[in-house]
Amino acid sequence: MQLRFSKMHGIGNDFVVLDCRQREFALDAAQIRALADRHAGVGFDQLLSVEPARDPSCAFYYGIWNADGSPSGQCGNGVRCVAAWLHRAGALALGDDVRVESPSGPVTVSVLGPNEVTVDMGEPVFEPARIPFVAVGTADHYAIDVAGEMLDIGAVSMGNPHAVAMVDDLADPVLQVLGPRLTNHERFPESANAGFVQQLDRSHLRLRVHERGAGWTLACGTGACAAMAVLHRRGAVDDSVAVELPGGTLRIDWAGPGHPLWMTGPAAFAFEGEWPAPGNTA
Known part of the structure; x- marks a missing residue:
C-alpha cells in the first residue's frame, strides 16, 4: 500500500x-x-x-x-x-x-x-432521538450519573452527538475520568463527544473535549459549536462567541432557531x- x-x-x-x-x-x-x-x-x-x-x-x-x-x-x-x-x-x-x-x-x-x-x-439538533440520546429531564438541562458524579449536561447533535457540561475548572483531574465515561455513557447509544466548558463571559468560553474514537484532542470544531449552541439555547451567551480550546480559538456565530450556525477558524x-x-x- x-x-x-x-x-x-x-x-x-x-x-x-x-x-x-x-x-x-x-x-x-x-x-x-x-x-x-x-x-x-x-x-x-x-x-x-x-x-x-x-x-x-x-x-x-x-x-x-x-x-x-x-x-x-x-x-x-x-x-x-x-x-x-x-x-x-x-x-x-x-x-x-x-x-x-x-x-x-x-x-x-x-x-x-x-x-x-x-x-x-447547519442548525444544531436538540431532539433527543436525532442525537441520539436517551432523555430524562428538560430539554435544556439533563441530569446524568457519570462515574458516581451527577452532571448537568446539554445534549445536541452537530452532525455527531455531543454532551456539554459546565465546569469551574478545566484543570480538575476528575475530568480525566469523567471524559471517557461520559463519551461511552449508556444514554448515548452511539457514544458522544464529551465537552467540558468554562464560561468567562457572554462572548468567551474555554473548552476541553474528549472525542469518541479519538480521546482527548487539542481542538474539536463541532465541540465548540455544540458548547455555544447549548449555552445560547439557555440564554447564557451572545450570538457571537470566541471558544478557546487547548490548540487555539474558534469563532462561533449563531442567531438561534431557524438560523444556521457558522464556525470560523484556521x-x-x-x-x-x-x-x-x-x-x-x-
Whole structure:
C-alpha cells in the first residue's frame, strides 16, 4: 500500500487527508489504525478522504474516520482543512461559497484567506432521538450519573452527538475520568463527544473535549459549536462567541432557531508524505 497524503491540522486537531477524487477509498479499519499510530505510523485524530460528491448539489464529498478506525458523521476542524486542501488543489476559489458533502449531509464552506475558513455547520439538533440520546429531564438541562458524579449536561447533535457540561475548572483531574465515561455513557447509544466548558463571559468560553474514537484532542470544531449552541439555547451567551480550546480559538456565530450556525477558524498544512515511507515495510 503506497498512499500519498497531506498532514494538516485545525488549531491542533490533526488530520491525514487523502485525495480520492480519482480512486476509490479502500482502507479498512486495521489499516486506518496503523496509519493513525503516532509511533509506528503517521498519527492523526481523524482521517479525511476527498471524494466525488454523491449529492449532485455538492462539489465534493469528504469521508471521516477516527483514529480507532470507526467512521464519523462530521468534523468541524476537518471540514476547514478539506476546504483549504481543495483551495490549494485549485478546486475551490478564494471567497467562493461551495457546498461539500459530509457523511451527515451538506455544509457550505468558504476560504476567506490563506489561513482562515468559515463553515455553515447547519442548525444544531436538540431532539433527543436525532442525537441520539436517551432523555430524562428538560430539554435544556439533563441530569446524568457519570462515574458516581451527577452532571448537568446539554445534549445536541452537530452532525455527531455531543454532551456539554459546565465546569469551574478545566484543570480538575476528575475530568480525566469523567471524559471517557461520559463519551461511552449508556444514554448515548452511539457514544458522544464529551465537552467540558468554562464560561468567562457572554462572548468567551474555554473548552476541553474528549472525542469518541479519538480521546482527548487539542481542538474539536463541532465541540465548540455544540458548547455555544447549548449555552445560547439557555440564554447564557451572545450570538457571537470566541471558544478557546487547548490548540487555539474558534469563532462561533449563531442567531438561534431557524438560523444556521457558522464556525470560523484556521486550517494549516504541516507536510506531504507517502505511506509506507520509502524503506518502511510496515
